[in-house]
Amino acid sequence: xxxxxxxxxxxxxxxxxxxxxxxxxxxxxxxxxxxxxxxxxxxxxxxxxxxxxxxxxxxxxxxxxxxxxxxxxxxxxxxxxxxxxxxxxxxxxxxxxxxxxxxxxxxxxxxxxxxxxxxxxxxxxxxxxxxxxxxxxxxxxxxxxxxxxxxxxxxxxxxxxxxxxxxxxxxxxxxxxxxxxxxxxxxxxxxxxxxxxxxxxxxxxxxxxxxxxxxxxxxxxxxxxxxxxxxxxxxxxxxxxxxxxxxxxxxxxxxxxxxxxxxxxxxxxxxxxx
Amino acid sequence: xxxxxxxxxxxxxxxxxxxxxxxxxxxxxxxxxxxxxxxxxxxxxxxxxxxxxxxxxxxxxxxxxxxxxxxxxxxxxxxxxxxxxxxxxxxxxxxxxxxxxxxxxxxxxxxxxxxxxxxxxxx
Ligand SMILES: C[S@@+](CC[C@H](N)C(=O)[O-])C[C@H]1O[C@@H](n2cnc3c(N)ncnc32)[C@H](O)[C@@H]1O
Numbered sequence: 001x002x003x004x005x006x007x008x009x010x011x012x013x014x015x016x017x018x019x020x021x022x023x024x025x026x027x028x029x030x031x032x033x034x035x036x037x038x039x040x041x042x043x044x045x046x047x048x049x050x051x052x053x054x055x056x057x058x059x060x061x062x063x064x065x066x067x068x069x070x071x072x073x074x075x076x077x078x079x080x081x082x083x084x085x086x087x088x089x090x091x092x093x094x095x096x097x098x099x100x101x102x103x104x105x106x107x108x109x110x111x112x113x114x115x116x117x118x119x120x121x122x123x124x125x126x127x128x129x130x131x132x133x134x135x136x137x138x139x140x141x142x143x144x145x146x147x148x149x150x151x152x153x154x155x156x157x158x159x160x161x162x163x164x165x166x167x168x169x170x171x172x173x174x175x176x177x178x179x180x181x182x183x184x185x186x187x188x189x190x191x192x193x194x195x196x197x198x199x200x201x202x203x204x205x206x207x208x209x210x211x212x213x214x215x216x217x218x219x220x221x222x223x224x225x226x227x228x229x230x231x232x233x234x235x236x237x238x239x240x241x242x243x244x245x246x247x248x249x250x251x252x253x254x255x256x257x258x259x260x261x262x263x264x265x266x267x268x269x270x271x272x273x274x
Numbered sequence: 275x276x277x278x279x280x281x282x283x284x285x286x287x288x289x290x291x292x293x294x295x296x297x298x299x300x301x302x303x304x305x306x307x308x309x310x311x312x313x314x315x316x317x318x319x320x321x322x323x324x325x326x327x328x329x330x331x332x333x334x335x336x337x338x339x340x341x342x343x344x345x346x347x348x349x350x351x352x353x354x355x356x357x358x359x360x361x362x363x364x365x366x367x368x369x370x371x372x373x374x375x376x377x378x379x380x381x382x383x384x385x386x387x388x389x390x391x392x393x394x395x396x397x
């Protein structure tokens with residue numbers, strides 16, 4: 001499906017304005033590939049027609065669908081594995097020790113996609129830190145996409161998704177069959193509060209986080225947006241809390257107030273002291 | 275590292291063998307559970323066996339049970355790679371001593387991720 005330069009420019013401007021996702025020249029193929037299914041499901045004839053409808057979209061519903069179609073939701077259970085080893089062996093034990101007197105932990109996954117990352121963390125906690133059952137655990141997971149938030153809440157995964165990165169032991173323990181699919185058990189779903197939150201928009205009032213997962217989302221933003229988000233994460237964190245970024249992400253040249261922890265390939269950061 | 279690929283389908287042995295080679299393994303294959311037990315003796319040791327469930331002569335489940343009876347194979351990881359997708363089957367395989375479980379159809383990515391869960395990734 002052909003895409004003319006004017007429409008590409010218009011669509012990238014709207015997507016960037018709504019979500020901070022940057023679509024540079026050369027990404028025309030991506031816009032075409034992602035929006036062609038939407039053109040069909042909206043009964044439109046072409047991307048040009050879609051762009052035309054977007055210009056008239058007062059309710060913002062169509063634009064929200066376009067933004068959703070343009071986000072990359074790629075994820076898996078225990079993605080990259082190392083961060084979760086660091087969480088299990090070092091970060092969570094340390095946080096538990098430090099918060100022993102309050103018995104309270106605040107956790108936030110800021111780009112939860114279809115839920116594999118927050119559920120990985122929930123399983124890791126249940127498996128390794130049973131004492132947290134008696135703590136006040138405030139576990140929030142958010143994404144810009146309404147569809148992804150719903151997928152998180154349902155916790156239903158296809159065979160293909162369940163096969164990716166999830167230890168079989170945990171599958172039999174924390175999932176139940178739901179027809180041809182697999183659903184996370186209610187006990188785990190109830191651990192997490194799933195919200196819609198646009199990282200490039202207004203952030204609601206949040207408790208000061210002990211642990212922030214912000215993986216594989218900053219890469220889609222331009223430098224000023226990355227800087228603002230990294231700063232806002234700091235402002236919403238406990239001074240001794242931890243942030244995890246994706247394997248291809250860094251705070252380097254973006255925010256000098258973070259320091260990278262010396263854990264192998266984990267993308268783990270904390271706020272510098274002083 | 276060395277892998278034993280066990281499947282009665284020649285095509286699957288070929289594809290799975292290629293995946294494992296790409297992931298850095300030396301590969302030996304077998305067409306059923308009995309052949310696989312023989313290869314453990316003649317061609318071992320292996321770091322991992324990838325095991326189909328439904329095969330003639332001896333099925334993959336019985337292979338797992340038999341392999342786990344012999345302490346010299348304690349360190350070998352066993353990963354089922356099968357079309358059996360019932361929860362009860364997965365539980366049964368794990369209880370018999372399988373370490374991981376992949377439901378067919380598989381991709382190279384899937385196999386790689388499961389291997390890294392077993393501490394067998396080559397970096
Ligand atoms: C590649 S996924 C990352 C999922 C998971 N964190 C991981 O590492 O596997 C990126 C997610 O970021 C979300 N996203 C994109 N722009 C966003 C924004 N402005 N605010 C919040 N989430 C956003 C997308 O909807 C998508 O689900």
